[in-house]
Amino acid sequence: MTRRHLDRALGPIALVLVALTVWLGLWVTPPDETQGNFVRLLYLHPALAWVALYLAFGLAALSSALYLWPRTRSQRWDLLAASTVEVGVVFLTLTLATGMLWGRPVWGVWWTWDARLTSTALLELLFVGYLAMRRVPADPHVRARRCAVLALLAGLDVPIVHYSVQWWNGLHQTDSVLVGGFHFAIHGSMLWTLLLSFIAMTVVFVWMVRRRYEIAVTESALADAALEDAVLERRKEGVR
Amino acid sequence: MWRDAMLVCGKDLRIELRTRVLLWQVVPFGILTLVLFALALGPSATALQRGAPGLLWLALLFASVLATTRSASIEAPEGTRASIRLLGLDAGGVFLGKAAALAVQLLAIAAVLELGLLVFFHVNAARLGIASPLELCALAALAAVGTLYGAVVAGTDVAGTLLPLLVLPALAPVLIAGEKGTAAVLAGGGPGRWAIVLAVMAVAYLAVGTLLYGALEEPS
Numbered sequence: 001m002t003r004r005h006l007d008r009a010l011g012p013i014a015l016v017l018v019a020l021t022v023w024l025g026l027w028v029t030p031p032d033e034t035q036g037n038f039v040r041l042l043y044l045h046p047a048l049a050w051v052a053l054y055l056a057f058g059l060a061a062l063s064s065a066l067y068l069w070p071r072t073r074s075q076r077w078d079l080l081a082a083s084t085v086e087v088g089v090v091f092l093t094l095t096l097a098t099g100m101l102w103g104r105p106v107w108g109v110w111w112t113w114d115a116r117l118t119s120t121a122l123l124e125l126l127f128v129g130y131l132a133m134r135r136v137p138a139d140p141h142v143r144a145r146r147c148a149v150l151a152l153l154a155g156l157d158v159p160i161v162h163y164s165v166q167w168w169n170g171l172h173q174t175d176s177v178l179v180g181g182f183h184f185a186i187h188g189s190m191l192w193t194l195l196l197s198f199i200a201m202t203v204v205f206v207w208m209v210r211r212r213y214e215i216a217v218t219e220s221a222l223a224d225a226a227l228e229d230a231v232l233e234r235r236k237e238g239v240r
Numbered sequence: 241m242w243r244d245a246m247l248v249c250g251k252d253l254r255i256e257l258r259t260r261v262l263l264w265q266v267v268p269f270g271i272l273t274l275v276l277f278a279l280a281l282g283p284s285a286t287a288l289q290r291g292a293p294g295l296l297w298l299a300l301l302f303a304s305v306l307a308t309t310r311s312a313s314i315e316a317p318e319g320t321r322a323s324i325r326l327l328g329l330d331a332g333g334v335f336l337g338k339a340a341a342l343a344v345q346l347l348a349i350a351a352v353l354e355l356g357l358l359v360f361f362h363v364n365a366a367r368l369g370i371a372s373p374l375e376l377c378a379l380a381a382l383a384a385v386g387t388l389y390g391a392v393v394a395g396t397d398v399a400g401t402l403l404p405l406l407v408l409p410a411l412a413p414v415l416i417a418g419e420k421g422t423a424a425v426l427a428g429g430g431p432g433r434w435a436i437v438l439a440v441m442a443v444a445y446l447a448v449g450t451l452l453y454g455a456l457e458e459p460s
Contacts, residue, residue: 068452068455122409122412122413125409126406126409126410128405129402129406129409132402132405132406133392133393133402133406136397136398137397138396142395145455145456145458146392146393146456148455149392149452149456150392150406152448152452153388153389153410153448153452154410156448160413
């Protein structure tokens with residue numbers, strides 16, 4: 001299978017995986033002993049969080065560092081960082097939304113000032129700031145450097161979000177799938193559905209970032225072409 | 241690097257002494273914030289005392305955004321940043337110098353705000369003095385973050401609106417640790433682990449800023 005075929009197949013594969021997760025999560029898996037049917041939201045929430053926190057913002061921090069490093073500096077790293085942050089913010093918003101939907105019936109509140117929730121909300125705001133910075137008109141290289149610094153600074157919050165449940169004993173549960181190394185705390189169809197949701201959301205993320213990156217490259221090429229046309233136009237005016 | 245830092249710090253403080261923006265704009269804004277918070281909480285001494293630590297740090301945070309804007313605007317005029325680059329100063333030194341100047345200014349603002357806290361919020365002056373080490377660490381962190389984000393938005397047309405959006409979420413951990421530490425001191429304890437948390441934050445932000453500031457100052 002060539003890269004182009006794989007690229008074309010990525011969307012349908014993502015769709016099938018999400019459909020499978022929904023089917024398993026809603027119809028095949030049993031209700032939880034204590035949470036009842038509300039557990040079904042948890043087939044989505046941790047997978048969304050994994051994509052946003054580790055995959056999207058990790059990739060954004062890595063590509064930003066590669067942009068800032070003079071030897072690897074290339075506009076594609078900047079465009080990749082921008083694409084991953086944009087998709088990451090969508091996933092993080094969904095993480096918070098699904099968490100709130102689950103929290104209302106199980107915890108009794110939509111929101112609580114737990115360390116995990118607070119640090120996640122701050123992370124979302126930091127990356128919203130990144131997206132705001134990207135929309136400020138500036139020289140592309142200046143903007144890329146500024147955004148790379150912002151992504152790295154915001155990325156510092158990711159380990160805080162990760163360890164917040166251990167550093168502060170809040171309401172949010174600690175590791176509840178893999179406990180004590182590679183020992184699974186849940187079993188059977190519940191475990192497989194949860195693992196599938198992680199794969200499904202990862203594939204959706206890859207597909208979305210690829211599409212967004214292509215758009216960003218096209219936008220950048222169009223902006224360069226428009227600039228070149230404007231320069232040529234001015235030169236012609238000068239000749240006349 | 242340290243020599244460059246001293247040079248830049250002296251330059252920023254001299255400009256502040258001549259223009260007195262801090263005295264006539266930032267400090268009155270900080271006091272105004274405290275007064276408005278007191279009005280929002282009502283005249284109950286218990287409510288004011290309970291809210292005092294959080295409100296002190298919130299007022300300091302808002303004032304620090306103004307002080308950061310001012311600090312970044314010193315290099316805003318066309319060609320100033322290029323002139324500084326031509327001087328061949330070490331970027332890390334420039335960052336540390338600007339952060340040190342901002343920290344000195346924040347210290348002055350904090351002193352006035354604490355006076356406001358004594359007058360309007362009826363807190364114990366002796367207990368507030370014990371919080372000084374915690375405060376110094378927090379101000380160093382505020383200055384480091386402010387200087388870095390100030391450089392990120394410098395030269396943009398929307399710096400005034402963008403800076404608070406960028407810098408306030410980044411400063412939220414300082415607000416939390418500062419409030420917790422001050423509340424612990426005012427309740428009769430010590431700043432304890434919150435002073436350590438703030439010291440770690442200050443060192444981390446200063447180190448990251450020293451590393452990254454050069455990237456922001458590169459010519460386009």
